[in-house]
Amino acid sequence: MTVDLDKYAKPGKDHYIALGLEGSANKLGVGVIRHNLGQLSSNNRAQVLSNVRDTYITPPGEGFLPRDTARHHRNWVVRIIKRALIDAKIKGTDIDCICFTQGPGMGAPLQSVVIAARTLAQLWGDIPLVGVNHCIGHIEMGREITGADNPVVLYVSGGNTQVIAYSKQRYRIFGETLDIAIGNCLDRFARTLKIPNEPAPGYNIEQMAKKGKHLINLPYTVKGMDLSMSGILGYIDQLAKEMFGKQAKKVVDETTGEPITAEDLCFSLQEILFSMLVEITERALAHVNSNQVLIVGGVGSNERLQEMMKLMIQDRKNGQIYATDERFCIDNGIMIAHAGLLSYRTGQTNDIKDTVCTQRFRTDEVFIKWRDD
Amino acid sequence: MTDRLVSQIQNHLPNIPVQVVSQGAEALVFQTSVHPYIDKPYLKNQGKYIIKYRPSKPYRHPTIDASITKNRTIGEVKFMNKLTKLGINAPSVISADYNRGIIWMEFLGTELTNGDISSLKNWLWYLEKNESKEKCLNDQVQSVCRKVGKLIGKLHLNDMIHGDLTSSNIILEDFEPALIDFGLSSYSGLSEDKAVDLYVLERAILSTHSVFSDHYNQWLLEGYEEIHKEFSKQGGTKKYVETYRKLEDVRLRGRKRSMLG
Numbered sequence: 232m233t234v235d236l237d238k239y240a241k242p243g244k245d246h247y248i249a250l251g252l253e254g255s256a257n258k259l260g261v262g263v264i265r266h267n268l269g270q271l272s273s274n275n276r277a278q279v280l281s282n283v284r285d286t287y288i289t290p291p292g293e294g295f296l297p298r299d300t301a302r303h304h305r306n307w308v309v310r311i312i313k314r315a316l317i318d319a320k321i322k323g324t325d326i327d328c329i330c331f332t333q334g335p336g337m338g339a340p341l342q343s344v345v346i347a348a349r350t351l352a353q354l355w356g357d358i359p360l361v362g363v364n365h366c367i368g369h370i371e372m373g374r375e376i377t378g379a380d381n382p383v384v385l386y387v388s389g390g391n392t393q394v395i396a397y398s399k400q401r402y403r404i405f406g407e408t409l410d411i412a413i414g415n416c417l418d419r420f421a422r423t424l425k426i427p428n429e430p431a432p433g434y435n436i437e438q439m440a441k442k443g444k445h446l447i448n449l450p451y452t453v454k455g456m457d458l459s460m461s462g463i464l465g466y467i468d469q470l471a472k473e474m475f476g477k478q479a480k481k482v483v484d485e486t487t488g489e490p491i492t493a494e495d496l497c498f499s500l501q502e503i504l505f506s507m508l509v510e511i512t513e514r515a516l517a518h519v520n521s522n523q524v525l526i527v528g529g530v531g532s533n534e535r536l537q538e539m540m541k542l543m544i545q546d547r548k549n550g551q552i553y554a555t556d557e558r559f560c561i562d563n564g565i566m567i568a569h570a571g572l573l574s575y576r577t578g579q580t581n582d583i584k585d586t587v588c589t590q591r592f593r594t595d596e597v598f599i600k601w602r603d604d
Numbered sequence: 605m606t607d608r609l610v611s612q613i614q615n616h617l618p619n620i621p622v623q624v625v626s627q628g629a630e631a632l633v634f635q636t637s638v639h640p641y642i643d644k645p646y647l648k649n650q651g652k653y654i655i656k657y658r659p660s661k662p663y664r665h666p667t668i669d670a671s672i673t674k675n676r677t678i679g680e681v682k683f684m685n686k687l688t689k690l691g692i693n694a695p696s697v698i699s700a701d702y703n704r705g706i707i708w709m710e711f712l713g714t715e716l717t718n719g720d721i722s723s724l725k726n727w728l729w730y731l732e733k734n735e736s737k738e739k740c741l742n743d744q745v746q747s748v749c750r751k752v753g754k755l756i757g758k759l760h761l762n763d764m765i766h767g768d769l770t771s772s773n774i775i776l777e778d779f780e781p782a783l784i785d786f787g788l789s790s791y792s793g794l795s796e797d798k799a800v801d802l803y804v805l806e807r808a809i810l811s812t813h814s815v816f817s818d819h820y821n822q823w824l825l826e827g828y829e830e831i832h833k834e835f836s837k838q839g840g841t842k843k844y845v846e847t848y849r850k851l852e853d854v855r856l857r858g859r860k861r862s863m864l865g
Contacts, residue, residue: 446667455767455788502665509663510629517629539663546609546662 234603236576237268239327247327247576248280250315250351251568254304254344255336255365256389257287257295261311262565263319263326266572277375277572281318282558282565283311292425294418301339308347315564323355328580330571333362334592336390341588349586359580361571365562366391366594369527370402371573372566377553379525381604385512386594387536388528388562389414392508393594394456394515400599405518406456406511413504414530416460420500423471424493431561436497437533443498445484445491451503456514458507467500505536509543516547525553532560573601606632609659616704622655630676630787631658631705640699640708648777649711653698656680658705673705676787681707683764683786692758693782712782713775724752724781725771728813728820740816744779746823752781753827756802759783760828761835761843763793769805771812795843799850802828806855 240247246267253260263280271277287303289295316323331348332341352358370384384395384402392408411419414433421432426439449466452459473480475493482491512524524544526537537554544550559566574580577600606624609632613622622634634655639645658677660669677700684707687694695710713722720726727748731740752774759766766773767788775782792798805824810817825848832844 446665451668451672502668506661506664506668510661514629517627542663543661546606546659548606 234577234601236266236270236573236601239576239578240268241327247572248319248321248325249328249330249361249568249572249575250312250326251330251363251368251564251566251571252308252312252344252348253332253365253368253562253564253567254308254340255332255334256340256562257289257300257303258284258562259287259304259307259311259344260284260562260564260567261308261315262563262568263315263321264565264568264572266576271375273378277569279565280321281315282563283315283318284561284563285311286430288428288430291427292422293428294422297337297339300337301343304340304343308344312347312351323351323358326355326358328359328361328571328575330361330363330567330575331586332365332368332567332588333581333586334589335365336588336590338588338590341590345586345588349583352583359575360583360586361575361579362581362586362588363567363571363574364592364594364597365567366393366395367402367597367599368566368570370395370525370594371570372559372563373525373527373553373555375569376555376559377525379523379551379553381521382523382525382553383512383515383519383521384525384527385508385531385540386528387413387508387526387530389418389530391528392458392460394511395594396515396519396521397599397602398519400602402594402597402599404593404595405515406458409454409457409459410461411464413460413508414528416464416504417500417530419464420467420471420497423468424475424496431529433530433533436501437535439494440497440501440535443492443494443496445487445489445495445498446502447482447484447491447495447499449499449503451507453507453510456511456518458511460504460507463500463503467496471496501533501535505533505539508536509539512540513543513547522547522550523553524551527555527560529561531555532557577601609657612659613655613657613706616657616701616706617655620655625654628787631656633657635711645698647696647710652711654695654709654711656707656709660705670703674702677702677705677707680786680789683789684709686762686764687759687783690758690762692762693755693780694786695782695784712777712784714777722776723772724748724774724776725812727776728771732813732815741819745820748776748779748781749820749823750827750830751779753824753829754831755781755783755827756805756824757828757831757844760798760801760847761832761838761840763791765790765792765797765801767801769801770808771805795846795850796854798847799854802847802851803854 248265251262262282265278285307287300329348329352352360386393390412392412393404394406395402418432426435544552620638622636625633625635636653658673681700684697688696695712697709699708716722773785806821809820832840
C-alpha cells in the first residue's frame with residue numbers, strides 16, 4: 232500500500248485519536264482509537280483506548296422497536312461517552328475526528344446518535360465529522376484485529392448477511408440474503424420460543440443447540456451465491472407454534488422415535504442456516520481464488536459457525552480462518568472509530584449538512600480510498 | 605486438502621486411474637481413461653472420460669449432507685439427459701452414483717496448439733495472445749460466437765437456464781460449441797431469468813476478454829436472436845423481444861453485484 236495516511240495529522244503530533252459512535256440497532260457503542268503515524272502494519276497496530284457498550288434489552292418474546300431503542304440511546308449516550316473518555320484518559324479536545332454510523336440501520340436510533348455526534352463536534356470546537364458505513368466498520372476492524380490481509384468476508388448480523396470480497400477500492404458483495412438476515416431469523420425464532428433476550432437471543436439459541444441432537448427436516452435454500460431464509464423461519468416457526476401452543480402437538484424423530492424438543496429445533500435451525508452460509512462463502516472463495524475467510528458481525532461470535540467454517544477451510548489449500556470475539560464481533564463504537572479514522576486520514580470528512588444518516592447504505596457504495604491493492 | 609478428496613474418490617472407484625482437472629467450490633472434476641461398462645462406446649472420444657465428484661462436506665450435518673449431495677447430483681443428471689434428448693450439445697451422461705455424488709460423463713473438447721483444453725475462453729485467449737487483430741475478429745470467430753448464441757438460445761427456448769454461463773463453461777469441438785457444468789442449472793420460462801443468464805455471460809466475456817468483448821457479445825446476441833427467429837412459429841420471436849427488453853433492464857440495474865471474473 233502506498234496511500235499517504237499522514238497528511239492530515241495535527242502539527243507536532245505523532246498520532247491520531249478518533250471517537251466512534253455506533254447506534255444502528257439495539258447496541259449503543261462508544262470507542263476511542265489511536266493510530267500512530269505511518270502505515271498500519273503488524274508492528275504498528277491501532278490501539279484500542281476504550282470500548283464501551285450498552286445494549287437495550289427487551290423482555291422475552293419481544294423485539295426492540297425503533298422508537299424505544301432511540302429513547303434508550305438518547306438516555307445513555309452522554310453517560311457512555313463520558314465513560315469512554317475516562318477509560319481512554321483523554322479530553323474531548325485531544326480528538327482528531329468524531330466518527331458516527333451513517334447507515335445502514337434503523338432510522339430513529341441512527342438519528343439520535345448522529346445528533347450526539349454533531350453536538351459534540353461543535354461543542355469541542357469544530358472537530359471534523361466522519362460518516363461511516365456500518366458494514367465497512369465491521370470489515371476494517373476485523374482486518375485490523377486479526378491481521379487478515381485480503382480475506383473473503385462473511386458478514387453476519389441481525390440486519391445483514393453478506394459475502395464480501397475486496398476489488399479495486401470497493402468491498403463488493405458476492406452473495407447476500409434475498410429476504411431476511413440471519414440474525415433476524417434467529418432472533419425471531421427466539422421470540423417464538425420465548426427465549427430470553429439477555430445477553431443476546433442468538434447466544435441463548437447457541438447454548439440450547441448444544442444440547443440438541445435430533446435433526447428435523449428443513450428446507451435448504453441456496454441460490455447460487457445468494458440465500459433465502461424466510462421460508463425456513465416460516466416453517467420452523469409454524470412447527471414450534473404447533474408444538475408449544477394450545478395444540479401441544481407431539482413430534483418425534485423419524486429414526487429413533489424420540490420426542491423432538493425445543494433444543495432440537497434450535498440445533499436443526501443452526502445446522503441448516505450455517506451450512507448455507509458456509510456453502511456460499513466457499514463458493515465466493517473459489518470464485519475469487521482466495522483462501523482466507525474473515526467472519527464479522529454479531530452472529531460471527533457463534534462457535535458452531537466458526538467450527539463449521541474451520542472444517543470447510545481445512546479442505547482448501549493453505550486455508551485460513553479469522554474471527555474475532557464478542558468485543559469486536561458485536562456492534563461496537565471502536566470499529567466505527569477505526570474505519571472513520573482511516574477515512575479521515577485520506578481526507579474524507581462530512582460537513583454538518585452532509586451528516587444525514589440513511590437506513591439503506593450498501594457496502595459497495597463506499598470508495599475505499601485507504602487501500603490501493 | 606485435495607489429497608484427502610482424491611483418496612476418497614479412489615476409495616469409491618477402486619482401480620480407476622483419475623487425474624484432477626479442476627476444483628470448484630462444490631465439486632471436483634477428474635479425467636479418466638476408463639469407461640465403466642463398455643469397451644467401444646458410441647461416443648466420439650473413446651479414450652477419455654470425465655468424472656464429476658461432489659465430495660461430502662465435513663462441516664455439514666451428515667443427514668443434510670447426504671440429501672444435498674443426492675438431490676444435486678440427480679438434478680444435474682436429469683438436466684444433462686434432457687439436453688441430450690433435445691439435441692443441445694452437452695456431454696452425455698454415462699453413469700451416475702447419486703448417493704456418492706459421482707457423475708461419469710463423456711469427454712468433450714480437444715487440445716489447442718498450446719496444450720490447453722479447447723474451451724471458448726482458452727481459444728479466444730490463445731488468439732488474443734498470438735494473433736493479429738484481424739485474425740481475432742475473423743469469420744471463424746464470428747461464426748463460433750454466433751453458434752454459441754444459438755446454443756444458448758436453444759436452451760432458453762426449452763425453458764432451461766444454465767445459471768453459470770462463462771466462456772470457460774463452453775467447450776469447442778471442431779469449432780462446434782457445447783455447454784458444460786450444470787451445477788447451478790434450473791428450469792424457468794421467465795424472461796427475467798433468461799435475461800440474467802445472458803447478462804452473466806455478457807459480464808464474464810467483458811471481464812475475461814475485455815479487448816474485443818463488444819464484438820463477441822454482439823455476435824453472441826445475433827446468434828441468440830437468429831435461433832429464436834427460426835422458431836418464430838412456436839413464439840420464438842416474441843420470446844426474444846421479451847428477453848431482450850428484460851436484458852436491457854437488467855443491464856441498467858446492473859445486477860446488484862459487479863463481479864470480477
